[in-house]
Amino acid sequence: MRRYKKVIIWVAVADLLLLAALLVLCVLVDRRVDVERSEKTSSTLDGVVSRATTKDAEFGSDIFDRPVVPSGEAMGIYMKTDGVLVVDVCSFKNENGESCCPADGKVCTGDYIVSVDGMEISKRSELLDIVAESQGDSLSVRYIRDGEEKVCSITPEKNENGAYLLGAWVKDDVSGIGTVTFVDGTNFMALGHSVSDIDTGVMMRCSTGGVYTTDITNISKSYSSEPGRLQGSIAYRRSLVGIIDGNSASGIYGHLDTSYCQAKYGDAERMYIARGHEVRKGQAYINSRMSGELEKYEIDIEYVDRNSSDKNIEFHVTDDALIDLTGGVVQGMSGSPIIQDGKIIGAVTHVFVDDPTRGYGIFIENMLEE
Secondary structure, eight states, X not given: OHHHHHHHHHHHHHHHHHHHHHHHHHHHHHHHHHHHHHHHHHHHHHTOOOSOSSHHHHHOTTGGGSOBEEOOOEEEEEXXXXXXXXXXXXXXXXXXXXXXXTTTTTSOTTXXXXXXXXXXXXXXXXXXXXXHTXXXXXXXXXXXXTTXXXXXXXXXXXXXXXXXXXXXXXXXXXXXXXXXXXXXXXXXXXSSSOOBOTTTOOXXXXXXXXEEEEEEEEEEOOBTTBOOEEEEEEXXXXXXXXXXXXXXXXXXXXXXXXXXXXXXXXXXXXXXXXXXXXXXXXXXXXXXXXXXXXXXXXXXXXXXXXXXXXXXXXXXXXXXXXXXXXXXXXXXXXXXXXXXXXXXXXXEEEEETTEEEEEEEEEHHHHTOO
């Protein structure tokens, strides 16, 4: 009897060990899959070269002659900079306890560092590695300022912890939530304004970027002097659906995955784009898909400025449903298409800080200009 008990115990132990091994194997396989998906998405984005350098090449000069789809879909946006952006130049304590800033007077906020000692720079980590390995030797820094290429020499200094620094705070990417304005075949335009660095306000020089599906998880409502915002969950590893081909003062543009366009917009309503001179005061609508479904919210256009480059339409939200949902206009709604008389006339761009039920829009015609 004892012998049988021992056999049963050993069998149970063996089963437990086998189960544990299977669990470990499952975890390793799951991690491998995640890594492969991540690498696939990364290579899809990092390896992309913009297929069009101008909006005219992207959409064609006949864009006004064919109907497009007004979108209003909230998307996750991720962009890699062309070089690394200098966000700020700041002092630090060197190894002698003295305040210093090697980069002061050499580079400044808004500059893009593109190479150091002849080595191309595309990531913040690459710059930090070169500086760390400099041993305090002078570095030749090539950078872009206001579209012009410049070169300077900067000698890193050790901080109190023995690490070599330039005294420059830099970044190499930017992310957030914005709204797609319209879809033309697989091409799209979004935002109605540039993607800019939140710390400096400088328009990002885009080397490549992606748009991702996002689920809006919360809407922080706007109040007087307190603009709200859309908050969403973005699965960057698995939800890349489009590539950003350009970032301009009047919005980003690019192309979406063909199968995604067919599934999302295949049966969607299409309409023509209006010229600026067609826009008038009076009733209009904001199209939004922030809830996942297409909603049309009524607004009143109170003023039309045909001479402005970006604040062409001044409007007042009159739809109680939108006011109850968002308080009016919130951050993340930029790019939402404005519809009037069955045509796309513009896109939401700004909110009045002191009255979030009022905002500005840009003509689609102006968004399409270079």
